[in-house]
Amino acid sequence: MSVLQLTLLLSLTIALTPAERTEGIKYEQNWKVSTSTWEKSIVAESKEYNSMVCSLKCHNSNKLCNSFHFDKESNTCVLANIKFMEDIQEEESMLVFLKADACLGYEPDKNETVFLVGDGSNNRAQSYPFEFPLPTGFSVFRQGGVALLNGIIYIYNSFTHKCFSNVGGNWELLTKCVNRQRQYASMTTVGNYIMIFGGSLGSNTFFNTIERFDGVTWTTLANGLTYARVAHCNVAISSTEVLVIGGYHTPYNYTTYISAMEKYDINGNHIETLPSMELARAISGCAVYNNEVYVTGGLSSTYRTGMSSVEVYNIQAKQWRAANNMKRVRWGHDLHVFNGKLRVFGGGDAVAKISMEEFDGINWIEDNTNLSKPFYRGGSIVIPLN
Incomplete structure (x- = not known):
């Protein structure tokens, strides 16, 4: 050697x-x-x-x-x-x-890392807490989506309208990408597909269309959202159904916040309009935890500088309730079940963008470690390590 x-x-x-x-x-x-x-x-x-x-x-x-x-x-x-x-x-x-602390504290039930790509310039990609090969060449990233399908990570950069995949630790530019350029859409894995909902192109064009990716081709579905949305969030509740939550509605004017939550299937069929949140919210975080949907923070017509409040929807009872507030006001953050607990990543002001909080079932506890880069209005996924 x-x-x-x-x-x-x-x-x-x-x-x-x-x-x-x-x-x-x-x-x-x-x-x-x-x-x-x-x-x-x-x-x-x-x-x-x-x-x-x-x-x-x-x-x-x-x-x-x-x-x-x-x-x-x-x-x-x-x-x-x-x-x-x-x-x-x-x-x-x-x-x-x-690096002596590379895997300190690793436990068998804590074997996940989160991969995040934040909005902005200077390559805002990062991983926490374990090292993950990061993509290069993102002079600017704008939220399109990040999703995991069959062990492969997919990134849609809506600023450049380009898609990337990670196979074997190597990033590749894909020749086929989302059919319609759409910024601040919502993208998630639902069963055997990645689905992307709504989004916008500038301030005067909002979309209600849905596209579906099978690992090879993006297909624009014949069915769409009941109305256009942007800066909303979505969560899969089964291998065939997904919830679309909150966001903005009216082009030209980002003050029309949405409180509605709707259920769709993998073919884009509108299955059901579910009870609305107490507050209309946009650029909030959402995740399914213990068969309930948690929606955290965001902006609203009442709280234009951000919220720390949390609403919880019980899927079986079809009812919303309030949970304890996060420690910080956050918007443009992400929410995941991470190593078995709810954890919020970034969003909000300069301090909040590099911070994290974990939910212990009652209260939110701010982590004593920070993200390596600010995270805001981007895309992220949790990656299992085994």
């Missing part, structure tokens, strides 16, 4: 004894190790989907692995167990970067 500069992530969750620390098990950043030591320290090599999976394989090997290298060009994951660091000559060394 030639002298290389490798990026290695240390994946340790076991408390280290002082003796182990002095022997160099807990490494610092930018140490040097010889290529021969690295080759002698390798314990396993395999083809993996991405660097997150490689990191978890190192974690799950317990003491057999304390570092790894993932080659994204060949999708090769190499696990190693380095016993010591060396004082060697520069020409005989390779640079080793060990």
